[in-house]
Amino acid sequence: MKIALLGTGFGQAHAAVYAARGDVEVVMFGRDPDKTAKAAEQFGFEHATDMDAAFTDDSFDLVDICLPIGLHADHVLRALEAGKHALVELPLADDLADAQRVIDATARSDRQVFVDMFERFIPANQALFDAVGDGTYGRLEQLNLWNTTAHLWPGASLGLKVLPLEAMHSDMDIVTRILGMPQDISVATHARDEKSGSIDALLTFPGAMVRDSVSALMPMPWGARGGYTATFTDGVLEAASTMGFDGKPTGTVTAYTAHGVTELDLPPADQYTAMIDHVLAVLRGQAENQITPASVLDALTLTLDLDRAVNSTQ
Numbered sequence: 001m002k003i004a005l006l007g008t009g010f011g012q013a014h015a016a017v018y019a020a021r022g023d024v025e026v027v028m029f030g031r032d033p034d035k036t037a038k039a040a041e042q043f044g045f046e047h048a049t050d051m052d053a054a055f056t057d058d059s060f061d062l063v064d065i066c067l068p069i070g071l072h073a074d075h076v077l078r079a080l081e082a083g084k085h086a087l088v089e090l091p092l093a094d095d096l097a098d099a100q101r102v103i104d105a106t107a108r109s110d111r112q113v114f115v116d117m118f119e120r121f122i123p124a125n126q127a128l129f130d131a132v133g134d135g136t137y138g139r140l141e142q143l144n145l146w147n148t149t150a151h152l153w154p155g156a157s158l159g160l161k162v163l164p165l166e167a168m169h170s171d172m173d174i175v176t177r178i179l180g181m182p183q184d185i186s187v188a189t190h191a192r193d194e195k196s197g198s199i200d201a202l203l204t205f206p207g208a209m210v211r212d213s214v215s216a217l218m219p220m221p222w223g224a225r226g227g228y229t230a231t232f233t234d235g236v237l238e239a240a241s242t243m244g245f246d247g248k249p250t251g252t253v254t255a256y257t258a259h260g261v262t263e264l265d266l267p268p269a270d271q272y273t274a275m276i277d278h279v280l281a282v283l284r285g286q287a288e289n290q291i292t293p294a295s296v297l298d299a300l301t302l303t304l305d306l307d308r309a310v311n312s313t314q
Helices: 011-019 033-041 069-081 096-108 123-134 163-179 271-283 294-311
Strands: 002-006 025-029 046-048 062-065 085-088 113-115 140-149 184-193 196-205 208-215 224-232 235-243 250-257 260-263
Touching: 002 011, 011 025, 011 033, 011 271, 025 033, 033 046, 062 069, 069 085, 069 096, 069 113, 085 271, 096 294, 113 271, 123 163, 123 224, 123 235, 123 250, 140 163, 163 196, 163 208, 163 294, 184 294, 196 294
Parallel strands: 002 025, 002 062, 025 046, 062 085, 085 113, 140 208
Antiparallel strands: 140 224, 184 196, 196 208, 224 235, 235 250, 250 260
Protein backbone atom coordinates (compact mmCIF):
# COMPACT_ATOMS: atom_id res chain seq x y z
CA MET A 1 0.00 0.00 0.00
CA LYS A 2 1.42 3.40 -0.97
CA ILE A 3 0.71 6.37 1.30
CA ALA A 4 1.08 10.10 0.74
CA LEU A 5 1.79 11.65 4.15
CA LEU A 6 1.04 15.39 4.13
CA GLY A 7 2.77 17.39 6.85
CA THR A 8 6.13 17.29 8.59
CA GLY A 9 4.99 18.43 12.03
CA PHE A 10 2.56 16.06 13.69
CA GLY A 11 2.94 13.92 10.58
CA GLN A 12 6.07 12.57 12.24
CA ALA A 13 3.90 10.73 14.80
CA HIS A 14 2.24 8.85 11.94
CA ALA A 15 5.56 8.45 10.14
CA ALA A 16 7.07 6.63 13.13
CA VAL A 17 4.27 4.05 12.97
CA TYR A 18 4.59 3.53 9.22
CA ALA A 19 8.37 3.20 9.51
CA ALA A 20 7.97 0.23 11.86
CA ARG A 21 5.87 -1.64 9.29
CA GLY A 22 7.09 -3.60 6.31
CA ASP A 23 3.90 -3.51 4.28
CA VAL A 24 3.61 0.18 3.31
CA GLU A 25 5.49 2.60 1.10
CA VAL A 26 5.40 6.23 2.23
CA VAL A 27 6.24 9.55 0.60
CA MET A 28 6.30 12.52 2.98
CA PHE A 29 5.11 15.85 1.59
CA GLY A 30 5.89 19.30 2.98
CA ARG A 31 6.26 22.86 1.74
CA ASP A 32 9.77 23.54 3.07
CA PRO A 33 12.30 21.47 1.07
CA ASP A 34 14.97 21.29 3.80
CA LYS A 35 12.54 20.58 6.63
CA THR A 36 10.72 17.97 4.56
CA ALA A 37 13.94 16.21 3.56
CA LYS A 38 15.18 16.13 7.15
CA ALA A 39 11.90 14.75 8.49
CA ALA A 40 11.54 12.12 5.78
CA GLU A 41 15.12 10.91 5.89
CA GLN A 42 14.98 10.04 9.59
CA PHE A 43 12.26 7.51 8.73
CA GLY A 44 13.79 6.33 5.48
CA PHE A 45 10.99 7.77 3.34
CA GLU A 46 11.03 9.54 0.01
CA HIS A 47 9.97 13.18 0.15
CA ALA A 48 8.43 15.83 -2.08
CA THR A 49 7.18 19.42 -1.93
CA ASP A 50 4.57 19.26 -4.71
CA MET A 51 1.48 18.28 -2.72
CA ASP A 52 -0.60 18.12 -5.89
CA ALA A 53 1.18 14.85 -6.69
CA ALA A 54 -0.45 13.22 -3.66
CA PHE A 55 -3.76 13.52 -5.50
CA THR A 56 -2.74 13.24 -9.16
CA ASP A 57 -0.35 10.28 -8.82
CA ASP A 58 -2.42 7.14 -9.34
CA SER A 59 0.04 5.03 -7.35
CA PHE A 60 -1.09 6.46 -4.00
CA ASP A 61 -3.82 4.48 -2.24
CA LEU A 62 -4.18 6.57 0.93
CA VAL A 63 -3.65 10.27 1.65
CA ASP A 64 -2.73 10.88 5.31
CA ILE A 65 -3.51 14.52 6.15
CA CYS A 66 -1.54 16.05 9.04
CA LEU A 67 -1.90 19.70 8.07
CA PRO A 68 -3.31 22.72 9.98
CA ILE A 69 -6.93 22.21 11.04
CA GLY A 70 -8.35 24.74 8.59
CA LEU A 71 -7.03 22.64 5.69
CA HIS A 72 -8.40 19.28 6.83
CA ALA A 73 -11.83 19.22 5.18
CA ASP A 74 -10.73 20.55 1.78
CA HIS A 75 -7.90 18.01 1.53
CA VAL A 76 -10.18 15.12 2.46
CA LEU A 77 -12.63 16.22 -0.22
CA ARG A 78 -9.83 16.48 -2.74
CA ALA A 79 -8.66 12.96 -1.89
CA LEU A 80 -12.16 11.59 -2.43
CA GLU A 81 -12.47 13.42 -5.75
CA ALA A 82 -9.18 11.83 -6.79
CA GLY A 83 -10.50 8.38 -5.90
CA LYS A 84 -8.26 7.90 -2.87
CA HIS A 85 -8.85 6.86 0.72
CA ALA A 86 -8.11 9.53 3.36
CA LEU A 87 -6.90 9.56 6.95
CA VAL A 88 -7.15 12.98 8.59
CA GLU A 89 -5.79 14.20 11.89
CA LEU A 90 -8.36 15.36 14.40
CA PRO A 91 -10.43 17.42 14.41
CA LEU A 92 -12.12 16.73 11.09
CA ALA A 93 -12.79 20.45 10.61
CA ASP A 94 -13.08 23.72 12.50
CA ASP A 95 -16.57 24.34 11.12
CA LEU A 96 -19.65 22.11 11.20
CA ALA A 97 -20.60 22.98 7.63
CA ASP A 98 -17.20 21.74 6.40
CA ALA A 99 -17.54 18.59 8.50
CA GLN A 100 -20.96 17.91 6.98
CA ARG A 101 -19.55 18.38 3.48
CA VAL A 102 -17.04 15.63 4.22
CA ILE A 103 -19.70 13.36 5.71
CA ASP A 104 -21.92 13.80 2.66
CA ALA A 105 -19.07 13.25 0.22
CA THR A 106 -17.99 10.13 2.08
CA ALA A 107 -21.51 8.72 1.88
CA ARG A 108 -21.49 9.19 -1.90
CA SER A 109 -18.03 7.66 -2.34
CA ASP A 110 -16.75 4.10 -2.45
CA ARG A 111 -13.57 5.30 -0.70
CA GLN A 112 -12.95 5.18 3.05
CA VAL A 113 -12.37 8.25 5.22
CA PHE A 114 -10.85 7.91 8.70
CA VAL A 115 -10.58 10.56 11.43
CA ASP A 116 -7.71 10.02 13.87
CA MET A 117 -9.80 9.58 17.02
CA PHE A 118 -6.84 7.85 18.62
CA GLU A 119 -8.34 7.93 22.11
CA ARG A 120 -10.84 5.25 21.09
CA PHE A 121 -7.89 2.83 20.87
CA ILE A 122 -6.45 3.56 24.33
CA PRO A 123 -7.06 0.49 26.54
CA ALA A 124 -7.92 2.66 29.57
CA ASN A 125 -10.65 4.40 27.59
CA GLN A 126 -11.92 1.10 26.21
CA ALA A 127 -12.20 -0.09 29.83
CA LEU A 128 -14.36 2.95 30.58
CA PHE A 129 -16.56 2.40 27.52
CA ASP A 130 -17.03 -1.25 28.51
CA ALA A 131 -17.80 -0.39 32.15
CA VAL A 132 -20.50 2.07 31.10
CA GLY A 133 -21.95 -0.20 28.44
CA ASP A 134 -21.97 -3.33 30.61
CA GLY A 135 -23.02 -1.60 33.84
CA THR A 136 -20.03 -3.19 35.57
CA TYR A 137 -20.04 -0.66 38.42
CA GLY A 138 -23.63 0.53 38.10
CA ARG A 139 -24.68 3.83 36.54
CA LEU A 140 -22.15 6.56 35.79
CA GLU A 141 -22.81 9.64 37.94
CA GLN A 142 -19.65 11.73 37.67
CA LEU A 143 -16.69 11.82 35.28
CA ASN A 144 -13.56 13.91 35.80
CA LEU A 145 -11.18 14.07 32.83
CA TRP A 146 -7.82 15.83 33.03
CA ASN A 147 -4.83 16.53 30.82
CA THR A 148 -1.79 18.60 31.77
CA THR A 149 1.20 19.18 29.53
CA ALA A 150 4.40 21.07 28.99
CA HIS A 151 5.19 22.61 25.60
CA LEU A 152 6.50 19.39 24.06
CA TRP A 153 5.96 20.57 20.48
CA PRO A 154 8.36 23.44 19.65
CA GLY A 155 6.64 26.49 18.23
CA ALA A 156 3.11 25.22 18.80
CA SER A 157 0.71 27.43 20.72
CA LEU A 158 -1.30 25.95 23.58
CA GLY A 159 -3.16 29.11 24.46
CA LEU A 160 -6.89 29.55 25.01
CA LYS A 161 -7.57 30.19 21.32
CA VAL A 162 -6.44 26.69 20.35
CA LEU A 163 -6.85 24.52 23.45
CA PRO A 164 -10.49 23.48 22.85
CA LEU A 165 -9.85 22.07 19.37
CA GLU A 166 -6.27 20.98 19.96
CA ALA A 167 -6.51 19.50 23.45
CA MET A 168 -10.15 18.92 24.47
CA HIS A 169 -11.65 17.35 21.36
CA SER A 170 -10.60 13.81 22.32
CA ASP A 171 -12.19 14.20 25.74
CA MET A 172 -15.40 15.45 24.14
CA ASP A 173 -15.46 12.31 22.02
CA ILE A 174 -15.29 10.21 25.19
CA VAL A 175 -18.08 12.27 26.75
CA THR A 176 -20.46 12.12 23.79
CA ARG A 177 -19.89 8.39 23.29
CA ILE A 178 -20.83 7.75 26.92
CA LEU A 179 -23.43 10.40 27.77
CA GLY A 180 -24.44 12.15 24.55
CA MET A 181 -24.80 15.93 24.40
CA PRO A 182 -24.95 17.94 27.66
CA GLN A 183 -27.81 20.08 28.89
CA ASP A 184 -25.51 22.89 29.95
CA ILE A 185 -21.86 24.02 29.61
CA SER A 186 -19.89 26.41 31.80
CA VAL A 187 -16.17 27.22 31.63
CA ALA A 188 -13.45 28.85 33.70
CA THR A 189 -10.18 29.89 32.06
CA HIS A 190 -6.72 31.21 32.85
CA ALA A 191 -4.19 32.59 30.38
CA ARG A 192 -0.54 32.90 31.35
CA ASP A 193 0.09 34.43 27.93
CA GLU A 194 -1.08 33.93 24.34
CA LYS A 195 0.61 30.53 24.06
CA SER A 196 -0.11 29.03 27.49
CA GLY A 197 -3.45 28.59 29.20
CA SER A 198 -5.77 26.33 31.15
CA ILE A 199 -9.49 25.54 30.94
CA ASP A 200 -11.97 23.92 33.30
CA ALA A 201 -15.27 22.91 31.67
CA LEU A 202 -18.33 21.69 33.56
CA LEU A 203 -20.93 19.72 31.59
CA THR A 204 -24.25 18.67 33.07
CA PHE A 205 -26.46 15.77 31.99
CA PRO A 206 -29.62 14.18 33.38
CA GLY A 207 -28.34 12.33 36.45
CA ALA A 208 -24.64 12.95 35.72
CA MET A 209 -21.96 15.60 35.47
CA VAL A 210 -18.57 15.85 33.74
CA ARG A 211 -15.62 18.08 34.54
CA ASP A 212 -12.87 18.36 31.93
CA SER A 213 -9.63 20.11 32.87
CA VAL A 214 -6.79 20.88 30.49
CA SER A 215 -3.63 22.84 31.25
CA ALA A 216 -0.57 23.81 29.22
CA LEU A 217 1.18 25.52 32.13
CA MET A 218 3.58 22.75 33.10
CA PRO A 219 7.43 22.78 32.99
CA MET A 220 9.23 20.54 30.50
CA PRO A 221 10.19 17.77 32.99
CA TRP A 222 6.48 17.25 33.66
CA GLY A 223 5.97 15.93 30.14
CA ALA A 224 2.29 15.21 29.52
CA ARG A 225 -0.02 13.53 32.01
CA GLY A 226 -3.69 12.72 31.98
CA GLY A 227 -6.43 10.43 33.12
CA TYR A 228 -9.94 10.19 34.46
CA THR A 229 -11.94 9.37 37.57
CA ALA A 230 -15.31 7.78 36.74
CA THR A 231 -17.67 7.56 39.70
CA PHE A 232 -20.49 5.01 39.38
CA THR A 233 -23.26 4.09 41.78
CA ASP A 234 -21.33 0.93 42.79
CA GLY A 235 -17.69 1.86 42.37
CA VAL A 236 -14.99 4.07 40.92
CA LEU A 237 -12.74 3.53 37.91
CA GLU A 238 -9.56 5.61 37.90
CA ALA A 239 -6.99 5.92 35.09
CA ALA A 240 -3.68 7.78 35.06
CA SER A 241 -1.04 8.01 32.35
CA THR A 242 2.19 9.87 31.66
CA MET A 243 3.94 10.68 28.41
CA GLY A 244 7.27 12.07 29.49
CA PHE A 245 9.61 13.98 27.24
CA ASP A 246 11.99 11.08 27.95
CA GLY A 247 9.85 8.78 25.77
CA LYS A 248 8.90 6.43 28.62
CA PRO A 249 5.09 6.40 28.93
CA THR A 250 3.29 4.76 31.82
CA GLY A 251 -0.35 4.00 32.58
CA THR A 252 -2.63 2.34 35.13
CA VAL A 253 -6.36 1.71 35.54
CA THR A 254 -7.71 0.89 39.02
CA ALA A 255 -11.19 -0.16 40.13
CA TYR A 256 -12.48 0.68 43.62
CA THR A 257 -15.59 -1.15 44.90
CA ALA A 258 -17.03 -2.33 48.21
CA HIS A 259 -15.02 -5.53 47.67
CA GLY A 260 -11.66 -3.76 47.57
CA VAL A 261 -9.15 -2.31 45.12
CA THR A 262 -8.22 -4.00 41.85
CA GLU A 263 -5.73 -2.88 39.23
CA LEU A 264 -7.07 -3.85 35.83
CA ASP A 265 -4.84 -5.95 33.63
CA LEU A 266 -4.99 -4.16 30.29
CA PRO A 267 -2.98 -4.94 27.17
CA PRO A 268 -0.17 -2.52 26.35
CA ALA A 269 -1.01 -0.45 23.32
CA ASP A 270 0.29 2.62 21.54
CA GLN A 271 -2.80 4.48 20.41
CA TYR A 272 -1.33 5.75 17.14
CA THR A 273 -0.07 2.30 16.20
CA ALA A 274 -3.47 0.81 17.06
CA MET A 275 -5.26 3.51 15.05
CA ILE A 276 -3.13 2.99 11.94
CA ASP A 277 -3.39 -0.79 12.33
CA HIS A 278 -7.16 -0.32 12.24
CA VAL A 279 -7.02 1.91 9.15
CA LEU A 280 -4.96 -0.61 7.20
CA ALA A 281 -7.11 -3.53 8.37
CA VAL A 282 -10.23 -1.75 7.09
CA LEU A 283 -8.62 -1.04 3.74
CA ARG A 284 -7.73 -4.72 3.44
CA GLY A 285 -11.29 -5.78 4.19
CA GLN A 286 -10.46 -7.20 7.62
CA ALA A 287 -12.48 -4.76 9.79
CA GLU A 288 -15.31 -2.23 9.74
CA ASN A 289 -14.39 1.46 9.95
CA GLN A 290 -14.81 2.61 13.57
CA ILE A 291 -13.56 6.20 13.03
CA THR A 292 -15.78 7.49 10.23
CA PRO A 293 -16.48 11.21 9.80
CA ALA A 294 -20.13 10.70 10.76
CA SER A 295 -19.08 9.06 14.04
CA VAL A 296 -17.21 12.20 15.20
CA LEU A 297 -19.89 14.81 14.50
CA ASP A 298 -21.32 14.96 18.04
CA ALA A 299 -17.84 15.34 19.53
CA LEU A 300 -16.97 18.08 17.06
CA THR A 301 -20.26 19.88 17.76
CA LEU A 302 -19.57 19.83 21.51
CA THR A 303 -15.95 20.91 21.02
CA LEU A 304 -17.01 23.89 18.92
CA ASP A 305 -19.60 24.78 21.60
CA LEU A 306 -16.77 24.75 24.15
CA ASP A 307 -14.56 26.82 21.86
CA ARG A 308 -17.24 29.49 21.62
CA ALA A 309 -17.75 29.47 25.39
CA VAL A 310 -14.01 29.83 26.01
CA ASN A 311 -13.19 32.42 23.36
CA SER A 312 -16.32 34.57 23.33
CA THR A 313 -14.90 36.50 26.29
CA GLN A 314 -11.33 36.69 25.03
